[in-house]
Amino acid sequence: MPHSFSSNQLLKGRYSEHGRIYLLTTVTDNRRPVFENFQLGRLLVNQLKDAHDEGIVHSIAWVVMPDHCHWLIELRSKTLGELMCRIKSRSCVAINQAAQSSGRIWQKGYHDRAVRQEEVVKDIARYIVKNPIRAGLATRIGDYPLWDACWI
Template identity: 80%
Template sequence: MPRVFTSNQLLKGRYSEPGRVYLLTTVTEQRRPVFCDFHLGRLLVNQLRQAHDEGIVRSIAWVVMPDHCHWLLELRRKTLGELMCRFKSRSSVTVNQACQSSGRLWQKGYHDRAVRQEEDIKNIARYIIKKPIRAQLTTRIGDYPLWDACWF
């Protein structure tokens, strides 16, 4: 029988290393397509940029999809848990205020993957920003408004 992990068990062994590159993914509650609304997507983009501007991370690439977000970053300050708690909390407040609503914006937890030194970060960034094309939201990445990468 497959082993089922609780969210607390998933945190065991999670290690945050300043200077390390991570690929983070977080999903909206019940996979609601909240960010189909361009304005709400831009509010989330502002939160990604704020973490970068505050020096918590160096954002390498990100894309906001209708029901989730991918973020390739170099961790500078704080732990992954602190970063994601701050990001999810601030974005929830901002989006709920804009919608004049309340409640959960994000599912509990998030997926993180430490990028190994030998991996090609540019290829990972390209993979991330091409997600809207693979999801058939656009045919050209330049036409999709909710992404950025430090090389493009």
């Protein structure tokens, strides 16, 4: 999804409201397909689950694609910036350790969109988890291993 915004421009107007639902998207550095490796994808998933289990977010749906991640959450504590810094830094350490490598995993910044009340959260969640089908990585969502939704 190309855009002409710098990461500083994305910060303008960013507001973290506890109890609000957000769609978050983050992309790997240079769009490297890091998560084609299932084990490395699971390391990111572990960080998403930890944030949920620790009460920082209520995780509604997510999908880890080869070079990016979409995550639909209800923010419970911390700010969006603190949440994403935590997810990206901890997953980077885990992935570099597992891959016996070093360096950046993630592009700077992330995209967030507050979900308006009139939007249907289940429709957004369905759109997220169908990403692998649209990308040609699976013909059925059950065939793709790196996704989840709270209704399943």
